[in-house]
Amino acid sequence: MDPKLFPIHVVWGDADNWSVRCPGTKHEIMKFTVLGLKLGEIRWKVEQFLKDTQYEGRQVMIMTGPDDAGRCHPIPC
Numbered sequence: 001m002d003p004k005l006f007p008i009h010v011v012w013g014d015a016d017n018w019s020v021r022c023p024g025t026k027h028e029i030m031k032f033t034v035l036g037l038k039l040g041e042i043r044w045k046v047e048q049f050l051k052d053t054q055y056e057g058r059q060v061m062i063m064t065g066p067d068d069a070g071r072c073h074p075i076p077c
Helices: 039-050
Strands: 008-012 017-022 027-033 060-063
Touching: 008 039, 017 039, 039 060
Parallel strands: 008 060
Antiparallel strands: 008 017, 017 027
16 A cells, blocks of 8 residues: 555554654654643644645544554544
């Protein structure tokens, strides 16, 4: 599959720390801390950040942190 088609994952870490990742390449784009924002607002801010970059136009998915098996799961928002 073409890496340009992979969605961008916004993964919750711990204590309000988030990581923006490209799962196809395992590349971390950025890390940030968010206080008081709803999940939809976080997604919108990440979409705005990705404008005019190589990641523009990709779907942004909010994800849980890794479970016991090491997998992250999408959070509907």
